[in-house]
Amino acid sequence: MTNESAIAELQRIIARHQSFFITSHARPDGDAIGTSLAVMHLLDALGKHSVVAFADAIPNTYLTLPGVERIVHALPSAAPEVAVILECDSVERTGFDPRSFAAMRPGMVVNIDHHQSGRDYADFNWIDMKACAVAAMIYDLTLAMGIPITCAMATCLYTAVLTDTAAFTHAGTMASTFSLAEHLIQCGADPNGIAQQVYHSNSVGKIRLLGSALSNMQIDGEVAWTLVTEDEMRQAGAQVEDCEGVVNYLIGIAGVRAAAFLREVALPDNDRHYRLSLRSKGEIDVARVAEELGGGGHRNASGCTLEGPADRATARIVAALQAACPSVRSTLLA
Incomplete structure (x- = not known):
């Protein structure tokens, strides 16, 4: 149509x-x-x-x-x-x-x-x-x-x-x-x-949360990621809405082609899930990455939710983003 x-x-x-x-x-x-x-x-x-x-x-x-x-x-x-x-x-x-x-x-x-x-x-x-x-x-x-x-x-x-x-x-x-x-x-x-x-109307909690997120940041090649826990959210005095835009600081780093921001979500049964915001530059398609993990969105801006624990969720998204980067794909095909 x-x-x-x-x-x-x-x-x-x-x-x-x-x-x-x-x-x-x-x-x-x-x-x-x-x-x-x-x-x-x-x-x-x-x-x-x-x-x-x-x-x-x-x-x-x-x-x-x-x-x-x-x-x-x-x-x-x-x-x-x-x-x-x-x-x-x-x-x-x-x-x-x-x-x-x-x-x-x-x-x-x-x-x-x-x-x-x-x-x-x-x-x-x-x-x-x-x-x-x-x-x-x-x-x-x-x-x-x-x-x-x-x-x-x-x-x-x-x-x-x-x-x-x-x-x-x-x-x-x-x-x-x-x-x-x-x-x-x-x-x-x-x-x-x-x-x-x-x-330009950010809450104090958002800026404190941003500090925690950037302190937790890791970079491996062309992929950057960070994770904040519910305890860190409480300590910062941040609300869920304060997480919006945090991932943009990661994708703004020179040389980074794909980035992920993970936010811990505690469920009633004490399990931990992680809400992910994904960003990319150029032809790297994070929408496809998100769809494969049950989410969706745009080519350069998407999201999804992964089950915990934190190390497992982080490993899954980092591996998926690295596989989506051209330099990593070239290495795998060599």
Whole structure:
């Protein structure tokens, strides 16, 4: 399905229905939150009813986004005509119980995604792996529908694009990305104010956690990695949201081509799992690495979860990343 045909069909779906449920992935980031709110603002402009819900709390960084006060953290009691799921390769990725989601009995499910790991699991699927962010897809939909982009919508979309491209540095950033950003600024988005909120409003806990992560860092050839425990999180006074972006410091090291940040997650039975954020440069495909380990994402930015203990989880991801690096592959084939 082309983007043009997908947008045309989505316009028909929106026109035919009145009530919408909007959600995105667990542990929401800027693209998930900003785009969900932008869809809400779009539907508001059409006189539609919508509910935005996330399974997890909204990070403090994004609490100033227009409309964020309308976000709830539970599935609606009344069945929506359409459930819109953004940036998820399955219902499970939302963090909501799939059985509870099914019991909500939405009339239809719409899946909008731009990840390499995107899957056709819904009644309607629009997956554009060339899009720099799912927000760019909603931007194109808004223009096609002839809906004026308000300051509120522009702020949400700009925040989403800024964060999902890592400040316009990821491989998916194109000339059209900057044209999109320029138009959103013309529509009222404040680039300086948004950047200040996203990148220069860090908590003390995040900076202390960053210190622990960098102290624990190890490098072997082209691969860098670090791990933080729950005890280190507590000692730093850090929240889960404070882990966002830590891995970018590792991939920013000269000579490092792939990096992993592991965060310990203690389960009720005292087992330890590790939530991984993966980054890479150039042609190294960490999305494929993540998919092989049960996760997914973009070529240069992905994630997954591994079972412990720590040394086993670390050994698995380091071996996988080293195997993905060209120099290591050349050595193996020699």
